[in-house]
Amino acid sequence: MSRFTHSSDGAAAAIKETAVQKLSTRAQRDERLGWSLVAPSVFIILALILYPVLYNIYLSFFDVSLSEGNTFSGLANHQEILRDSEFWKSLSTTMIYVIFTTAGTTLAGLGTAIVMNKKFPLRGLIRSLILLPYVAPVISVVFAWQFIFDPVNGIFMDIFYDRLHLFSERFSLIGSPSTAVWIAILFAIWKNFPFTYLMILSRLQAIDENLYEAAEIDGANGWQKFRHITLPEVYFVVNAIILLRVIWNFNKFEEVYLLTSNVKVLSVYTYLKAFTGTMDLGQGATLAVLQFFILIGFILFYVKKVLKW
Amino acid sequence: MKQRTIIIFVVLITLLSMSFLSAQGEAEAQVKAEPVSIDFWTTETQSDRMATIQVLIDTFSALNPDISINLVPVDENDLSTQAQTAAAAGTLPAIFEAPAETAVSFGTQGIVDLSATRALADSIGVDRFYSGPLKVLQTTDKSGYYALPYHGWIQGIWYRADWFEEAGLAPPNTWENVLKAARYFHRPQDNQYGILVGTKPEAYSEQCFTPIAMSNDAALFDSEGTLIFNSPEMKDAVQFYAELAKYNPPGPQNWRGRDYYMQGRMAMFFYSTYIMDDLALAEVAAGSLTGENFSDLGGTDFDPQLVENTRLAPIMTNKSPAGYGTVVSLGMFNQSSPAERSAAQKFLEYLYTQNAYITFLHMAPGGMNPMLKEIASNSRFQNDPNGIFKNYGAEKMAEIIDGLEDIRTFSIVDGVRIEAASEITAQQIIPQMLYKITQENMKVDAAMAWAEREMNKLID
Numbered sequence: 001m002s003r004f005t006h007s008s009d010g011a012a013a014a015i016k017e018t019a020v021q022k023l024s025t026r027a028q029r030d031e032r033l034g035w036s037l038v039a040p041s042v043f044i045i046l047a048l049i050l051y052p053v054l055y056n057i058y059l060s061f062f063d064v065s066l067s068e069g070n071t072f073s074g075l076a077n078h079q080e081i082l083r084d085s086e087f088w089k090s091l092s093t094t095m096i097y098v099i100f101t102t103a104g105t106t107l108a109g110l111g112t113a114i115v116m117n118k119k120f121p122l123r124g125l126i127r128s129l130i131l132l133p134y135v136a137p138v139i140s141v142v143f144a145w146q147f148i149f150d151p152v153n154g155i156f157m158d159i160f161y162d163r164l165h166l167f168s169e170r171f172s173l174i175g176s177p178s179t180a181v182w183i184a185i186l187f188a189i190w191k192n193f194p195f196t197y198l199m200i201l202s203r204l205q206a207i208d209e210n211l212y213e214a215a216e217i218d219g220a221n222g223w224q225k226f227r228h229i230t231l232p233e234v235y236f237v238v239n240a241i242i243l244l245r246v247i248w249n250f251n252k253f254e255e256v257y258l259l260t261s262n263v264k265v266l267s268v269y270t271y272l273k274a275f276t277g278t279m280d281l282g283q284g285a286t287l288a289v290l291q292f293f294i295l296i297g298f299i300l301f302y303v304k305k306v307l308k309w
Numbered sequence: 310m311k312q313r314t315i316i317i318f319v320v321l322i323t324l325l326s327m328s329f330l331s332a333q334g335e336a337e338a339q340v341k342a343e344p345v346s347i348d349f350w351t352t353e354t355q356s357d358r359m360a361t362i363q364v365l366i367d368t369f370s371a372l373n374p375d376i377s378i379n380l381v382p383v384d385e386n387d388l389s390t391q392a393q394t395a396a397a398a399g400t401l402p403a404i405f406e407a408p409a410e411t412a413v414s415f416g417t418q419g420i421v422d423l424s425a426t427r428a429l430a431d432s433i434g435v436d437r438f439y440s441g442p443l444k445v446l447q448t449t450d451k452s453g454y455y456a457l458p459y460h461g462w463i464q465g466i467w468y469r470a471d472w473f474e475e476a477g478l479a480p481p482n483t484w485e486n487v488l489k490a491a492r493y494f495h496r497p498q499d500n501q502y503g504i505l506v507g508t509k510p511e512a513y514s515e516q517c518f519t520p521i522a523m524s525n526d527a528a529l530f531d532s533e534g535t536l537i538f539n540s541p542e543m544k545d546a547v548q549f550y551a552e553l554a555k556y557n558p559p560g561p562q563n564w565r566g567r568d569y570y571m572q573g574r575m576a577m578f579f580y581s582t583y584i585m586d587d588l589a590l591a592e593v594a595a596g597s598l599t600g601e602n603f604s605d606l607g608g609t610d611f612d613p614q615l616v617e618n619t620r621l622a623p624i625m626t627n628k629s630p631a632g633y634g635t636v637v638s639l640g641m642f643n644q645s646s647p648a649e650r651s652a653a654q655k656f657l658e659y660l661y662t663q664n665a666y667i668t669f670l671h672m673a674p675g676g677m678n679p680m681l682k683e684i685a686s687n688s689r690f691q692n693d694p695n696g697i698f699k700n701y702g703a704e705k706m707a708e709i710i711d712g713l714e715d716i717r718t719f720s721i722v723d724g725v726r727i728e729a730a731s732e733i734t735a736q737q738i739i740p741q742m743l744y745k746i747t748q749e750n751m752k753v754d755a756a757m758a759w760a761e762r763e764m765n766k767l768i769d
Binding site: 066067151152153169170171172174175176177261262275276277278279 | 390393394396397418419497498500502509510558559560561568569572574736737738741744748749763766767
């Protein structure tokens with residue numbers, strides 16, 4: 001009996017072993033299959049994202065000439081950029097642009113979402129109309145805005161100068177470098193707040209009504225309900241959107257350049273440096289690298305401290 | 310029933326085999342003729358002009374079925390950048406249309422096919438060209454051409470002759486007269502402005518600035534090729550330009566500001582002869598008029614008197630008289646395949662034939678003027694479909710075309726071609742400087758020092 005048991009034990013062990021073997025070969029096969037399935041995507045990511053990033057970093061160490069080839073220049077590009085007052089000016093313009101557009105889109109989006117979460121007639125229609133600026137093509141709305149602010153024929157001057165006499169003279173808000181940045185900010189808020197609104201609204205709709213009822217029974221007023229229920233519930237959505245908005249607007253090019261062309265945020269300054277006038281592609285690459293690292297630094301800080309992931 | 314099926318089957322088989330055979334035949338024919346496909350970069354980016362050029366291409370392709378030409382619109386302001394990047398990527402088109410200065414700058418970069426251009430010039434006949442424009446495109450050693458002149462325009466100050474007469478002001482042909490009139494007519498409180506000069510960092514600004522600088526004997530280079538940009542003459546010209554810009558409509562301006570003139574809100578503007586059809590034809594002017602587009606805005610409608618009330622002052626005088634114009638050229642970039650090279654040459658020869666040439670020029674009567682002498686006096690050319698020649702009279706048109714012989718540029722000093730000057734124009738250093746002064750309130754000295762540094766970077 002014991003012998004039998006023993007032998008059956010041995011057989012069981014053998015079966016188990018082959019099963020493990022089978023499992024491991026199956027696991028290996030699955031792994032191989034998995035890798036082969038993701039390989040095309042990995043390749044595309046490496047080729048289209050990692051390679052350009054690395055090549056850009058590589059270029060930043062060179063004096064780039066399209067006709068005569070590149071000459072290694074070490075850190076000369078970086079030093080020159082850091083000594084360039086235009087760079088610091090464009091960095092501060094970028095900061096102003098990013099801070100105000102992010103704050104503006106977030107507040108406008110949050111406010112609109114809270115209003116649109118209440119029940120009122122024609123709510124469905126208005127909810128979709130609000131999305132219009134976000135879905136309209138940039139170039140067409142840019143032309144409309146440029147015409148609104150045209151100093152001679154525009155509607156803005158027609159109302160505020162001709163009819164209301166608020167200004168002492170006509171001027172080009174969109175053309176003058178000192179005011180253009182504020183128009184670009186206003187434009188970005190108007191164009192992009194519907195996205196924030198949409199995200200927050202969908203989160204608001206998921207909040208349990210019981211929470212508000214319970215708070216009412218406890219005697220909470222409107223502000224207290226907002227402060228202690230709504231805000232904590234939307235905290236992560238809002239902060240995730242803020243992070244995305246900072247990333248997007250820090251790199252924003254087309255909206256700024258098409259609308260004003262004289263608001264030199266970093267991406268516009270990089271373009272002007274690299275592709276106009278004396279076409280300094282090496283310094284353009286350096287600017288892009290600096291922009292990249294500033295952004296990475298911010299993302300790491302934000303994810304750790306604010307989102308606490 | 311069975312018979313019918315068989316018949317249908319046989320017919321189908323026959324049709325299939327026929328189409329197969331004919332496809333094979335086509336393929337064989339193509340192999341024999343070696344089809345080539347070449348790109349043509351044009352600066353005529355407006356859709357109606359591209360449509361006209363496409364008609365010419367289609368006609369050419371019908372005559373030469375083995376050559377297909379791909380029309381690519383490139384903005385004049387982007388030409389240099391596009392060419393440099395295309396050269397680095399090895400994707401230069403076979404044919405380009407470019408302002409002469411830009412073509413010369415291509416030539417100095419060594420990306421132009423000089424031997425093919427020389428052959429083209431010889432096959433058309435050098436003597437048939439106006440000599441002035443051809444000289445602008447000649448290589449330094451005078452052995453060939455960077456491109457060949459195709460059409461050209463002259464520029465000057467267009468002004469409201471009726472307003473000037475009423476105010477008792479002299480035509481804007483000297484620095485003093487221009488400034489006096491600009492001051493007199495500048496009434497921003499009435500939404501009326503003195504003058505339009507370019508202040509955006511674009512080619513138009515340099516086109517306005519050049520005659521002012523030249524009339525003050527300011528130059529970029531001396532005949533030895535030394536940069537003499539930072540001279541008292543140039544500084545005077547820059548300061549004068551900045552002063553004129555104060556009587557501009559508000560904000561940075563480019564050629565589009567001419568709309569304000571069409572609306573009767575401006576006394577003078579720098580412009581080429583391209584404006585002639587806008588002044589004379591209501592349907593062309595419509596795009597510039599608020600009344601046509603925004604009926605609620607209390608805007609302005611087409612003024613049929615404007616063409617009579619407008620005069621052109623083509624020559625600016627201070628220390629010496631100076632006119633300005635631009636020659637637009639057709640040229641060929643280096644191509645690796647001989648088939649592409651000969652296709653490009655063939656197409657350009659076609660564009661210089663009488664019918665094709667006149668069709669091209671009639672896209673903008675007055676704006677596009679011929680570079681072959683015989684076309685200028687051709688009666689079909691003088692009878693344009695829009696009636697511009699009739700409107701202005703053949704004599705006035707002949708005067709304009711003759712003006713092309715005396716075009717002066719920064720890049721020819723005492724008959725010597727200075728290639729670096731073309732490079733400076735192509736990279737728009739001067740417009741950027743003018744923008745810094747007029748819009749960013751940079752001091753003239755600082756802006757000129759900046760421009761000089763950038764110019765030196767290009768020369769090195």
